[in-house]
Amino acid sequence: MPKVVMRGNEATALGAKLCRPHVIPAYPITPSTMFPERISEYVADGELDCEFVLVESEHSAMSAAIGAAATGARVATATASQGLELMHEMLFIASGMRLPIIMAVGNRALSAPINIWCDHQDTISARDCGWIQLYAERNQEALDLMIMAFKIGEDKRVLLPAMVGLDAFVLTHTMEVVDSPTQEEVDKFLPPYKPDHVYLDPKRPITIGSFGTPEFYTEFRYAQELAMSKEAPKVIDEVFKEWERTFGRKYQMVTGFECKDADIILVTMGSMTGTARETIKKLRAAGKKVGLCKITVHRPFPEKELKEVLGGAKVVAVVDRSLSLGYGGPVYAEIASSFVNDAKKPLLQDFIIGLGGRDILVKDFETIVSKCETTMKTGKPEKAIDWINVNYEPAGVK
Amino acid sequence: MVKVTIGAINYEPASSLRYKTGSWRSMRPTLDESKCKGCNLCFIFCPDSAIVMCEKIIDGKPKKKAQINYDYCKGCGICAKECSADAITMYEEVK
Amino acid sequence: MQDQSCKVVSPKELFVSGHRGCAGCGEMNAVRQVLLAAGENSIVANATGCLEVASTAYPQTSWNIPWVHAAFENAAAVASGVDAALKALGKREGVNVFAFAGDGGTFDIGFQALSGMLERRQKVIYVVFDNEAYMNTGIQRCSSTPYGASTTTSPAGKKSIGEHYQKKPIANIVAAHDIPYVATATIAYHVDLKKKVQKACKIGGPAFIHVFAPCPTGWRHASDDTIEMSRLAVETGVFVLWELEGGYDPSKINVTYKPKERKPVIEYLKAQRRFAHLMDKPEELKKIQDEVDAKCKMFGF
Numbered sequence: 180m181p182k183v184v185m186r187g188n189e190a191t192a193l194g195a196k197l198c199r200p201h202v203i204p205a206y207p208i209t210p211s212t213m214f215p216e217r218i219s220e221y222v223a224d225g226e227l228d229c230e231f232v233l234v235e236s237e238h239s240a241m242s243a244a245i246g247a248a249a250t251g252a253r254v255a256t257a258t259a260s261q262g263l264e265l266m267h268e269m270l271f272i273a274s275g276m277r278l279p280i281i282m283a284v285g286n287r288a289l290s291a292p293i294n295i296w297c298d299h300q301d302t303i304s305a306r307d308c309g310w311i312q313l314y315a316e317r318n319q320e321a322l323d324l325m326i327m328a329f330k331i332g333e334d335k336r337v338l339l340p341a342m343v344g345l346d347a348f349v350l351t352h353t354m355e356v357v358d359s360p361t362q363e364e365v366d367k368f369l370p371p372y373k374p375d376h377v378y379l380d381p382k383r384p385i386t387i388g389s390f391g392t393p394e395f396y397t398e399f400r401y402a403q404e405l406a407m408s409k410e411a412p413k414v415i416d417e418v419f420k421e422w423e424r425t426f427g428r429k430y431q432m433v434t435g436f437e438c439k440d441a442d443i444i445l446v447t448m449g450s451m452t453g454t455a456r457e458t459i460k461k462l463r464a465a466g467k468k469v470g471l472c473k474i475t476v477h478r479p480f481p482e483k484e485l486k487e488v489l490g491g492a493k494v495v496a497v498v499d500r501s502l503s504l505g506y507g508g509p510v511y512a513e514i515a516s517s518f519v520n521d522a523k524k525p526l527l528q529d530f531i532i533g534l535g536g537r538d539i540l541v542k543d544f545e546t547i548v549s550k551c552e553t554t555m556k557t558g559k560p561e562k563a564i565d566w567i568n569v570n571y572e573p574a575g576v577k
Numbered sequence: 578m579v580k581v582t583i584g585a586i587n588y589e590p591a592s593s594l595r596y597k598t599g600s601w602r603s604m605r606p607t608l609d610e611s612k613c614k615g616c617n618l619c620f621i622f623c624p625d626s627a628i629v630m631c632e633k634i635i636d637g638k639p640k641k642k643a644q645i646n647y648d649y650c651k652g653c654g655i656c657a658k659e660c661s662a663d664a665i666t667m668y669e670e671v672k
Numbered sequence: 673m674q675d676q677s678c679k680v681v682s683p684k685e686l687f688v689s690g691h692r693g694c695a696g697c698g699e700m701n702a703v704r705q706v707l708l709a710a711g712e713n714s715i716v717a718n719a720t721g722c723l724e725v726a727s728t729a730y731p732q733t734s735w736n737i738p739w740v741h742a743a744f745e746n747a748a749a750v751a752s753g754v755d756a757a758l759k760a761l762g763k764r765e766g767v768n769v770f771a772f773a774g775d776g777g778t779f780d781i782g783f784q785a786l787s788g789m790l791e792r793r794q795k796v797i798y799v800v801f802d803n804e805a806y807m808n809t810g811i812q813r814c815s816s817t818p819y820g821a822s823t824t825t826s827p828a829g830k831k832s833i834g835e836h837y838q839k840k841p842i843a844n845i846v847a848a849h850d851i852p853y854v855a856t857a858t859i860a861y862h863v864d865l866k867k868k869v870q871k872a873c874k875i876g877g878p879a880f881i882h883v884f885a886p887c888p889t890g891w892r893h894a895s896d897d898t899i900e901m902s903r904l905a906v907e908t909g910v911f912v913l914w915e916l917e918g919g920y921d922p923s924k925i926n927v928t929y930k931p932k933e934r935k936p937v938i939e940y941l942k943a944q945r946r947f948a949h950l951m952d953k954p955e956e957l958k959k960i961q962d963e964v965d966a967k968c969k970m971f972g973f
Contacts, residue, residue: 201760204753230756234749235788242746242785246717246753249740252760254753272742277584338583376583379738379754381713381767386587386733388718388741390725398579585730593690593727593734601695617682621862622899624693624700626685631678641681649689653696653888654896667896 183359187350188213190318190357191257191283191343194325196227197365198281201252201372204232204243206262209295210347211285214257237262241269241280248278249387251378253329253371256280259347260287263301267308273340274309275403276387277376279332280340282310283325286449287347288535296536297347299449302477303501303509309403311341311411312478316452318355320475321345323428326360330369330418336410338376339403346450347536360426368425408479415476432476433484437463441470443551444492444525446485446514448474451500451539458544469548474510482517489514492525494551494560498544500533507531507564528560532567543567598625602652605670606645612664615641619656619665625649628656683708684736691734692726696895698885698902699723699801702859703772706799706883709869712737714768717754719747719777722808723801745781747773748789751796755877768797768873775802775816779840790849795877799869800842803887811890815840818910819963820956821946823890828949833956838963846880847916855915855928858884860902864913864928871915884911892945904940907931909968930973937961 185193192214195203205215221227230247234240237258244254258266263284273280284302288294302312311331315321321343328341345351360368377387391399412432419430437459438444447455452473459471472488472495474481489495499508506512511529518524530547533539546567554560582588620628620643627649632639643664645656657665686707693700699722707714715738718724724741727734742750751771758764771789773782778800789796805823806812813826813835822834847854853875857865865883872879886901888894893901905911906929913929916922937960941947950956 202753202756204756230760232752232756232792232794234752235784235791239746239749239752239785239788242742242749243753243756245742246740246750246755247757247760248753249750250715250754250757250761252757254757268743269746275584276586276742377586379715379740380763381715381738384590384735384737384739386590386728386735386739387584388724388739389585389587389728389730389733391585391730395579395581395585395730398581399585402581402583582731587728587731587733589731590733591685591688591736593732594688596690596692596732598690598692620682621705622701622859624695624697624704624898625691626687626689626704629680630682632681633678642678644678644680646689651695653898654894655696655701655899658896659899 181359182356184354185318185357186213186352186354187318187321187345188285188352189217190322191325191345192217193359194322195255195281196221197360197362198255198326198329198369199253200229200255202230202232202247202254203256204234204240204247205256206234206237206240206258208237208259208262210287210351211257211259211283213351214283237265238269241266241273244280245269245273245276245278248280249276249377249379251374254280255282257283259285260289260301263305264289267305270305270308270310275399277338278340279338281325281328281332282340282342284342284344285347285351286344294535295347297349298534298536299344299501302342302344306478306509309339309407310478311339313341313343313476314448314474315343315345315350316450316473318350319357319428321350322357322359323422323430326365326369327418327422331411331414333372334414337406337414339406339411344449349450364425368421411479412481430475431484432481433488434473434475435488436471436473438470438472438488440468442468442493442555443548444470444472444489444495445544445547446472446474446489446495446497446510448477448510449500451498451533454539454541455544458541461541462548467548480513485514486517489525494528494554495525496528496530496547496551498530498532498547502531502534511564526554526560528554529564530567531564537568597648598651599648602650602670604652604654604667606650606652606654606657606665606667608643608645609664610642612662613642614662615643616661618659618661619643622655622659624653624655625651686712686736688734688736690732692729693722694889694895696888696898698859698887698898699774699803701898702801702883702885705859705862705865706869707737709866710768710770710873713766714770715754716770716772717747717751719773719782720744721774721777723772723774725808744777746785747771747777747782748785748796748798752789752792752794755794755796769795769877771796771798773800774807775800775804776806776814779815779842787849790846790851790878793878797872797877797879797881799881799883801883801885803885803890805890807887807890816842820950820960822949833953834949843880843882847920850920851878851880852919853879853915853917856882856884856911856913858902858906858911858913860899861906861913861929868915890946893943897943901943904935904943908935908937908940909964910937910940912967912971914971927971927973934968934973937964
């Protein structure tokens with residue numbers, strides 16, 4: 180496997196290219212613009228034989244993706260932030276129609292105010308729409324997860340679309356050394372897409388996108404949910420294990436680092452995990468019993484895996500890089516609900532940080548750990564939902 | 578049990594033929610075959626594909642005649658209005 | 673009951689009976705005519721609307737060809753995806769890719785996707801079934817609603833004559849995209865419609881056919897008058913049947929039917945209750961007649 184220096188966007192574009200998609204409908208948006216740019220270069224140089232459709236909006240990008248996937252083609256695209264929001268209704272439709280479309284999302288903050296830097300609000304706001312959601316910590320993961328997403332989504336037991344989130348600028352535009360699989364290796368790993376369930380062909384007249392009355396709607400949703408929460412975790416596990424055997428890199432839905440005897444565990448997603456890991460190493464060296472839990476797969480929600488990693492801790496600090504306005508951290512809410520019925524459970528705290536691309540530093544994680552240490556002593560968090568590194572002073576109306 | 582296909586995909590084309598919209602009728606078209614010229618207009622203008630053109634042997638010769646399918650005819654009256662031979666009349670439907 | 677003694681000689685229906693369209697629905701008839709002209713080798717991407725809802729209530733479908741529906745505003749975008757996929761899979765040859773949408777999903781919310789598809793020169797035949805309002809949601813105005821028509825969101829009232837704006841000239845706008853084929857058609861002139869659909873299929877795309885389809889429920893006329901309304905629209909000059917082949921050269925517009933003697937517009941308006949409130953307003957009726965006269969003059973009759 181050649182080692183190549185590449186940005187996160189180039190990694191996802193390369194990942195898509197290696198999977199031999201038939202159709203890529205795409206629309207540029209910061210920070211994912213480089214994805215359609217790279218794809219257009221591949222196509223212009225004859226390196227990628229696919230129909231590259233430069234649509235006129237993200238909504239049309241997902242619509243064209245749906246049309247193409249319904250015809251039986253393998254489809255990939257990329258977007259971010261406002262673009263993901265514009266295609267919001269189509270995300271539910273793609274999932275409801277069981278079309279395994281694969282999309283890279285450059286995790287970027289949402290307007291207003293307009294902000295191009297990283298947080299997880301965009302993909303988090305799409306967590307209900309029936310897409311498998313994966314988060315990359317590094318460019319290597321962006322490339323690997325992009326390829327694996329095809330195998331997971333197209334599996335006949337799953338047949339759901341999947342998105343890979345990679346942090347805006349921190350990953351999309353930053354160069355890292357990446358082990359790039361060869362075309363032969365990916366061809367061996369990922370067989371051609373030959374759907375039985377859906378392809379539009381005059382020889383087989385099928386109707387896709389019916390009108391579902393109350394008599395049937397619930398059963399369709401239930402079937403979708405079975406695929407998402409029963410089948411997908413099994414398939415994800417199989418695909419991760421096969422990747423490890425083939426390429427030597429290990430992935431898990433949830434990865435614990437120094438968690439076995441940890442009193443305090445941080446839960447992170449995305450690129451902040453790297454900084455958190457450095458903090459854990461530093462604090463462990465100083466004798467503190469702290470650990471890190473990284474979420475790679477957010478949907479389907481890995482409840483079992485999270486409880487295995489976090490169950491033994493005294494305090495769990497969920498680090499949310501997004502916000503459900505009027506409530507608090509969405510990932511915290513989900514983890515808290517996982518433990519709610521258990522007699523023995525860790526204390527849970529939520530920390531909102533890093534919104535709109537504000538850097539998350541080692542000292543921020545140290546602050547979080549110290550707050551958790553206080554919680555450990557008092558037996559109850561001073562503030563269950565807390566904001567780190569906020570310096571608010573109202574200026575008033577002039 | 579509610580049996581559903583994956584993604585609400587309907588693998589059986591033209592399955593709406595099971596739904597007999599003829600029950601909607603309050604007026605019924607009646608065709609006077611002797612007047613029918615086989616011009617096709619009623620076939621073309623029916624919104625419900627409820628008229629087919631048939632070839633019948635009349636006096637030893639094959640003649641094209643319209644045939645109304647009362648399983649689906651909603652009684653809109655377009656065929657009676659557009660018939661070029663005044664061969665179709667609308668009567669009140671008798672149940 | 674079918675009489676078993678005769679042999680059916682009419683062609684196989686690609687849009688079959690059993691759909692829940694109103695009795696006398698112009699759109700359902702238009703779809704039948706278009707598909708009979710296009711043939712079995714067709715795939716349809718359909719927008720949300722009367723047609724979609726009335727023909728595909730799970731588990732029944734009235735479609736005898738492959739059909740996909742995604743949402744309201746993206747028939748053109750979904751059709752673009754189908755076109756691209758067929759090409760990538762090597763299955764494009766000889767297949768007609770249609771985008772079917774109502775006037776709602778074309779003039780207003782679907783406008784962007786339509787313009788994008790035309791600009792990309794995708795091989796899609798876009799057919800808009802125009803009944804001049806958002807009918808499926810209960811007769812709301814659209815940019816396709818003609819001046820003076822009463823709809824539920826542009827009702828005639830003490831201070832209103834109904835729709836205040838002129839109908840958006842959709843076929844002209846599409847023609848300005850400089851595409852290989854643009855045409856207007858309507859159900860009463862079925863030979864003209866068939867020719868235009870077959871021409872569009874032969875050219876492949878992008879092509880646009882504006883099909884005028886009366887709606888007895890929304891326009892409030894008798895269910896047996898649908899074809900007659902379509903005929904009157906053309907005979908009065910309210911709707912002009914034309915086609916333009918080979919790109920945007922207005923001098924090459926071919927008016928495919930010119931009424932020998934144009935009927936006065938009031939013949940058309942008085943037959944529909946959506947215009948009933950105009951009958952005692954001669955200045956409004958004159959305004960409408962003048963507008964139609966000017967348009968027909970532009971088309972040369």
